[in-house]
Amino acid sequence: MKKYRTLFISDIHLGTKWCHSQQLLNLLNSLSYDNIILVGDIIECTKLKDIDKWPDSQIELLNKLFFDIRYKITYILGNHDNLIKEYMTSNVDNIEISLYKIYNTVDKTSYLVEHGHRFNSLSMFTECLISPWIIFYDIIRHMFNLIDIYFKFETTSSMYVFRYFIKTIMMLMTNYLQKLIDLIKSLNCRGIIFGHLHKPGIQYKKDIAFLNCGDWLEHKTLIAEDYEGGFHLITG
Numbered sequence: 001m002k003k004y005r006t007l008f009i010s011d012i013h014l015g016t017k018w019c020h021s022q023q024l025l026n027l028l029n030s031l032s033y034d035n036i037i038l039v040g041d042i043i044e045c046t047k048l049k050d051i052d053k054w055p056d057s058q059i060e061l062l063n064k065l066f067f068d069i070r071y072k073i074t075y076i077l078g079n080h081d082n083l084i085k086e087y088m089t090s091n092v093d094n095i096e097i098s099l100y101k102i103y104n105t106v107d108k109t110s111y112l113v114e115h116g117h118r119f120n121s122l123s124m125f126t127e128c129l130i131s132p133w134i135i136f137y138d139i140i141r142h143m144f145n146l147i148d149i150y151f152k153f154e155t156t157s158s159m160y161v162f163r164y165f166i167k168t169i170m171m172l173m174t175n176y177l178q179k180l181i182d183l184i185k186s187l188n189c190r191g192i193i194f195g196h197l198h199k200p201g202i203q204y205k206k207d208i209a210f211l212n213c214g215d216w217l218e219h220k221t222l223i224a225e226d227y228e229g230g231f232h233l234i235t236g
Contacts, residue, residue: 003032004232005106008223010039010115010195011215013080014058015047018217020236021057027236028064033224036071037101039195039213040078040115069094074101078115078196102187106229109190111209112183116194119179181208193223200233 007028013019042065051059065073073095077084084097100114184192191209200214200221211231214221220236 001032003034003227004224005033005227006035006037006103006225007031007033008037008039008113008193008211008213008225009042009216010078010213010222011041011198011217012038012061013041013044013215013217014062015044015050015054016217019058020216020220021055021061023220023236024216025057025061025064027220027222027234031224031234034071035074036065037074037103037113037193038065038076039113039193040076040117041080041195041215042075042078043081043084045081045083066095072096074098074113076101076113076115079117102189103193105225106227109229110188111211112187112189112192114192114194116180116192116196116212119176119183177205181206184208202231202233 009024012021012024014021043062047054054062071094075084075095075097077097077099099118100112103111103113105111180192185208191204191211193211193213195213195215197212198215198218199212200219201210201212202223203210203212211223213223214233216236222234222236224232224234226232
């Protein structure tokens with residue numbers, strides 16, 4: 001079995017009915033790794049009050065990610081789980097909590113790790129209105145789920161297309177990509193490992209590496225670094 005140095009996982013959205021927790025559990029149990037970096041939007045913080053109603057697989061995944069002392073866990077906060085910092089004001093046991101991290105690969109190359117929402121004005125707005133936004137999001141999600149069922153969409157959900165369209169518009173309006181590039185260069189990093197966009201992939205733009213972990217709503221992907229310093233996009 002190939003052993004990975006670090007797994008990077010984002011956008012699990014624990015607490016929502018759209019989370020594919022069992023698939024992620026199966027994947028984690030099939031891999032060998034030493035560290036996990038959670039790249040934001042891991043827990044839907046407004047759903048914590050209903051944790052007693054979460055499916056067993058989500059509770060099992062929560063325990064595996066946060067209470068398995070065999071692994072060092074770094075928790076990068078996103079826009080859906082930013083309120084977690086109110087409950088976790090300091091590092092807890094083997095968990096490091098931060099807004100971002102400079103990650104050094106096997107060959108000492110530096111990468112910025114952050115969720116990727118800080119330069120998106122829509123995210124800044126919804127952080128102030130997180131509870132009503134999540135309720136609205138759930139309604140929209142139900143609506144697009146019905147569209148998928150009616151038109152029998154099986155590969156790409158209409159919700160993903162809608163969300164990606166909105167985020168692309170916001171990126172263009174806020175000069176999102178250039179702001180990220182400027183930040184990465186200012187920190188002397190080779191690239192960024194992030195989430196937020198729900199678009200998995202490893203790309204290079206203007207000599208900057210963009211490694212997006214994807215999500216566990218539609219794509220069920222994560223990024224892994226091996227002990228040769230290579231990055232891999234792995235699907236569950």
